[in-house]
Amino acid sequence: MNDYVLRTNHLSKRYKNQFALDNIDLTIKKGSIYGFIGQNGAGKSTLIRVVTGLAYPTSGSIELFGKSSEQELIQARKRIGTIIEGPALYPQMTAAENLETHRLLKGIPGKDCVENMLALVGLQGAGKKKAKNFSLGMKQRLGLGIALLGDPEFLILDEPINGLDPMGVVEIRELLKKLNQEYGITILISSHILSELHLLATHYGIIHKGELLEQLTVKELNERCQQYIHVKVDHPDKAAAIFETKLGTTQYEVMPEGTIKLFDYLDAPGRVSKTLADEGLIIEQFMPMGEDLETYFSNRIGGVQHG
Template identity: 80%
Template sequence: MNKYVLKSNRLSKKYHNNMALNKVNVSIKKGSIYGFIGQNGAGKSTLIRVVCGLAYPTTGTIELFGKNSDQELIEARKRIGTIIEGPALYPNMTASENLEAHRLLKGIPGKECIEKNLTLVGLQNTGKKMAKNFSLGMKQRLGLAIALLGDPEFLILDEPINGLDPMGVVEIRELLKKLNQEYGITILISSHILSELHLLATHYGIIHEGELLEQLSATELNEKCQQYLHIKVDNPDKAATVIERHFTTQDFEVMPDGSIKLFAFVDVPGEVSKALTNEGLVIEQFMPMGEDLETYYTHLIGGVQRG
């Protein structure tokens, strides 16, 4: 069984003189939540449009569920649900009527899926309320209910939390986690709200000016962005002994410049500084350090821009 739902091989897309995608090799594993990160115009939406068959690549190929011929891709796309540039809703229809209209357009037999999907996204009690009177969060959830018609295995969402209030963001996040963990749906989610992706994604792809700079797992990102206490004292060897003895940990590293990275007890810096001071050590520098996804991303594209 193929373990990737999507792979691209040197995928490029050129609009006039603008290279929107430049030899992109993306790989999305089955069962993952893939956070697709990039500034506006970086190439996120272009790649999504190519994957969904809404645009054709200039060069390169894509593979969906292990299939890559034109006819196979047409069939494979039936296994995908999408929200691109906002959900496509009929404003003067109810939630049920919206799903019924899309069910008929997709040729899906039986009406059982309507109530099932509305219940799944928490819109089963909206009754005769028109979609135009829904909150933005409700519209996004209705869009998800429509995208889930036909029980897709792969969900592609372009900026699904853009403009939502904090409660709406939490609702969408928890719903996407449920779809992934309980229903096994692989999700590609593009967003510029990096703090939210950090709470959701299992894997990341970072794209900048049409080029895929890096792909990494959440575990790899956390290792690169690990939080620690940066400590510099007058006697680093003694400090290392104090830390190991007092806190019963070896989860620290003495750097070549004599500073210490303490990866444990980051949440109780006062206790650490007190223990060092009580042993007669002079603290020259002492501060929490480390990166979050946003800082890591900024440093990564900053390095590209400077280069």
């Protein structure tokens, strides 16, 4: 069984004398949400276009679902749903009419999928409202519905939350989580809204000027960003002893001013605070701290620019 939905091998794309993609080795595991990070012009959209067959590579190869020949890739791409450069909607049609039209264009049998898809993306109440009158969030959800027709195993989304208001961002985020966790759909999501990706992605790829700088899991990101719980109590020495005797961890550092950085229990901070309180300590400060994805990305890119 192949564990990867996408792998590229020394993939390059050159326009005249400039490489939009330069020797890219990218891997996306089945079941992951892959956050693809890069500035405008870094090569994100170019890679997506090459993977989906909208552009041809200059050199290198692509493997989709373990298939790599040209004929196999044509078939493998039928297992992909995409939104590239905004959803393709018919503005004079309703949500149901848009889905029905795309169902026919894709040759998908049966009309049941249209109502099912409206319910899945939360547009069953859109009624006769035409797509031209939809909010941006509704348009994005309809675009997702169209991309999901045919039950794709791999969803590729280019800036799907760009321009959305905060509520629209939350709606799309929750929908993508549902598609991944309940339906097992692997997702590649390109976005410059890094704080939002940090709430969604399980894996990351950082691209800069056509070069893939780094791939890492969310666990590795947290380790490199030095996520920790900032603790200030009335007796830091006693807190340190409690960490070791009651919580069984030595992953902490007592700072000169008496605060403590706890690098363990990031997923269970409540257990830490309860244990300290039960042992009679007064908790003055207790909060998660550390670099976020945006800070890490900026530092990574800054290092490249000044290296």
